[in-house]
Amino acid sequence: MSRTEQRRLYRSTDDRILAGVCGGLAEHLDIDVRAIRVAFVVLAFVGGTGLILYAAFWAIVPQRPDVGAPARPVRGGHRRRPDRNDLIALCLLAGGVVLLVRQLGLWLGGAFVWPLLAAAVGVAIIWRQADESQRARWAASARAPLTERPARVVAIRVAAGVVLVGVGIVWLLATQDGLGAATRGLLAVLAAVVGLGLITGPWWWRLARDLADERRARVRAQERAELAAHLHDSVLQTLALIQAKAGQPREVQRLARAQERELRTWLFARPQADGDGTLARAVEAAAAEVEDLHATSIDVVAVGDAPLDDRLTAVVAAAREAMVNASKFAGVERVQVFVEVDGERVTVFVRDRGVGFDPAMVDADRRGVSESIVGRMRRHGGSAVVRSSPGDGTEVELNMTRASS
């Protein structure tokens, strides 16, 4: 089963020299990786843009989570090499920066630059380590044994990073001896804080990310629980009722229809059709009531809408009466209702494909019906037409002009 995977930019774990930024970009953009590397190098000489860009990608773009990726080369030889390359690349990068800075005439003196450089390399090693541990976690969760990087190596690398950073900072302070003793204390504190921040930075960053992930997972779990509770309270109960009443088709139909209505309201977050507000809502509420009482299914289609007033309330009442008649006498299970508000004109049609009757033959027992529909509409300044013939269903048409306001 293929799932369309959303293409995201990742840093490559296989094709990498430093952090896999170029490899990832090449894969994402489908361009030769060498071209991208050359571009970065060239950019690096344009005021260091390439370096800044690379650092930004490194920080923002996540590593590819290679959980269960089948097309991965065998661990071992291929995987070791990048690590050695890393060191070389880091040294080259550092050398390049030094040369660049010198070239630009920004040389602040060896006493300042070399300690800073040592600290920077230390920080780079530590930050890269954070990436490794992240990758190790994925590998561990994907049932692969965590053999590729023994804990000892991790410890050594972190220690080396810390030492480098420390040496760099101490060195920097030591060479700035000419400064007053007062500023020295301040500098020492500042250096300690910055150093700590640099060393623990990656972990803070990952921690914040993990927390956000966890929060998202919790929200999802909550939604799921809510959904389960709702399904249990409504749908399962109704299904149980339906099984119990399997012998009574009308009752089953009524239950199913009511449940469907309830579920739709819930799913599509529609305000409960309680009848107040607008014409369309009121007709839908009336239809729901009649459905419940008479176990029919009534489809309401509304085009346009209008706020309820006295006249429209009368229209709703007449429409309801027509729906009741269709449900009671037509002998069919489906009734179609169409409500249209077109400017000042309001029209409602209630139609069934049932047995029908001859309007000319309407006798005393049907009087109530014609009174409650036709009479009501007329009293409120509208009109009603009942069209029917035996065997051809019935349609009630209600017309009303909206009160001009």
Add this chain to the structure above:
Amino acid sequence: MSGKPSVFIVDDHHLFRSGVRAELGDSVEVVGDADEVAAAVELITERKPDVVLVDVHMPDGGGRAVIEAVSTTDPSIRFLAISVSDAAEDVISVIRAGARGYVTKTISGPELADAIGRVAEGDAVFSPRLAGFVLDAFAGAEAPVVDPDLDQLTNREREVLRLIARGYAYKEIARQLEISIKTVETHVSAVLRKLQLSSRHELTRWAADRRLT
């Protein structure tokens, strides 16, 4: 079109597929079914049915994905969308993808067979609610009319849609308007074309506003 139309069913609910097969009975020839998009596309292009009955809601893109994938290679295969939902945005997205009709799953067996036959002959099938939606979408003067041929309905088309919304079958509409059934079909097909091609972006906005469910 001679004989029974051949039908392919795409729906991820097993119960529904077997239900439809039973409901349709002998009125059509069911040539296969599928429960997911990729398999559906493959089987449909292989078996070339007249009509594909396709569920709107499925994983991996739903009916829309099937329609788009098949119609690039086999434009002659026609689609009838079926759904439990009447949400306007769903309806509109499959119609605009190329479905020639839209019905809800509560439709009765004979009505469904009738709708399939109509789609097989190249006509359009509108449910009452779809008709109501189209009337709503093309109503009013708020939306800019870029192309009057596409962005507006004629009076006759409006009349036909109103009757569909009132629950009239094509035959009944023809009698009511004193025109032939063929003419009714022509009107409905014209509306379908406008619905598919009109750039009236109101269509989707209305869908959200009206929340037709």
